[in-house]
Amino acid sequence: DTGVSQDPRHKITKRGQNVTFRCDPISEHNRLYWYRQTLGQGPEFLTYFQNEAQLEKSRLLSDRFSAERPKGSFSTLEIQRTEQGDSAMYLCASSPGTSGRADEQYFGPGTRLTVT
Amino acid sequence: GDSVTQMEGPVTLSEEAFLTINCTYTATGYPSLFWYVQYPGEGLQLLLKATKADDKGSNKGFEATYRKETTSFHLEKGSVQVSDSAVYFCALSWYGGSQGNLIFGKGTKLSVKP
Numbered sequence: 001d002t003g004v005s006q007d008p009r010h011k012i013t014k015r016g017q018n019v020t021f022r023c024d025p026i027s028e029h030n031r032l033y034w035y036r037q038t039l040g041q042g043p044e045f046l047t048y049f050q051n052e053a054q055l056e057k058s059r060l061l062s063d064r065f066s067a068e069r070p071k072g073s074f075s076t077l078e079i080q081r082t083e084q085g086d087s088a089m090y091l092c093a094s095s096p097g098t099s100g101r102a103d104e105q106y107f108g109p110g111t112r113l114t115v116t
Numbered sequence: 117g118d119s120v121t122q123m124e125g126p127v128t129l130s131e132e133a134f135l136t137i138n139c140t141y142t143a144t145g146y147p148s149l150f151w152y153v154q155y156p157g158e159g160l161q162l163l164l165k166a167t168k169a170d171d172k173g174s175n176k177g178f179e180a181t182y183r184k185e186t187t188s189f190h191l192e193k194g195s196v197q198v199s200d201s202a203v204y205f206c207a208l209s210w211y212g213g214s215q216g217n218l219i220f221g222k223g224t225k226l227s228v229k230p
Contacts, residue, residue, distance in 0.1 A: 004159075033217055042120075042205050042220030043160070056217065091160070095216070103148050103167070103209055105218060107160040 002026075004108035006092050012114045013082055020078045021111045025094030032075050033105060034067055035091040036060065043091055049075060050097065082115045089113075118143040122206050122221035129196055129228050137191040137224045139180075139206035147208040149173075149182055149189040150218065154203045163191075163204070196228045 005024045013019050025032050030051050035043035046065070047057045051072035061067075064082075069075040079086055089112050093105040123138040141149065151163040151173070164173030166182035166189065173180050178193045189206060203225045207218040 031216060035218075040222065042207070042222050043218070045217035045219070048217055058217075093160075093218075103216065104162055104165065106162070107152075109159040 004092055004094055004106055006090075006108040006111050008111055009109060010112045010114075012116060015084060015115055016081055018078065018080045019082060019113065020076055021090055021092075021113075023075045023077070023092030023108060025074070025092070026106055028096065029094035029106070030072065030097040031095040031102075032069055033093040033095075034075070034077050035093065037089040037091055037110070038087075046077075079113075082113075084115045087113055087115045118147070118208060118210075118219050120206050120208055120219055120221035122204075122224050125203075125223070125225040127224060127226045129226070131198055131228055131230050132195045133228075135191070135193040135196045135200075135226070137204055137206075137226070139189045139191065139221060141187050141189065141206075141208050143187075143208060145210075146184060147210050149180070150207045150209070151178070151180055151189070151191050152205045152207060152220075154205065154223070156202070160205065196226070198228045198230055201226055201228045 007022045033048040034046040037043040049069040064080045067077045089110045091110045092108045095105045119142045148167045150165045152160045153163045164175040166173040169184040171182045180191045203223045205223045206221040
């Protein structure tokens, strides 16, 4: 169990550019979640996948945001035409989905995005 | 909608002091309740959970009891250590249905002085 990993850990981009983040969940976990956390706030839910199916999207996830999880393994979160308001920590979490600990989510270290 | 409210921080305590961090929730029904901890420079870690009323979650000397009468899940520890300094987040979820995402409070920063 190597834990949830995210790449990159930090990203600085200019307003209007596109960015893509990657999340590798714990290998046997079939649920994967994306959250966004701003300074002084708790994480806010963006979207989640059960295997490769995207089952829920928050209204926070504007049309500029898209997420994929091909083959039910790693996931990517893309933000198009970034805005300064997108600056935040983007967190990924995974959970077993089908065990006694199915409701426990394991978080990665996050990707800190700064839009200048 | 569902929400979680935590006491505002920061909370500063001396080593070996008693800790309480208050958490209340608003939800229709009985969600699962969690405490997560974020140590400096690290990711969120699950500290403890309770899935039904009157359940007590415990881990590393921390405890929290699911109180449906007061819709609360207060975090307690009898004797804090410097190493407990972190940000603590209370959260709820509705795992089992079509959703399963966590709804977090704003977090409470704890600083423990030697």
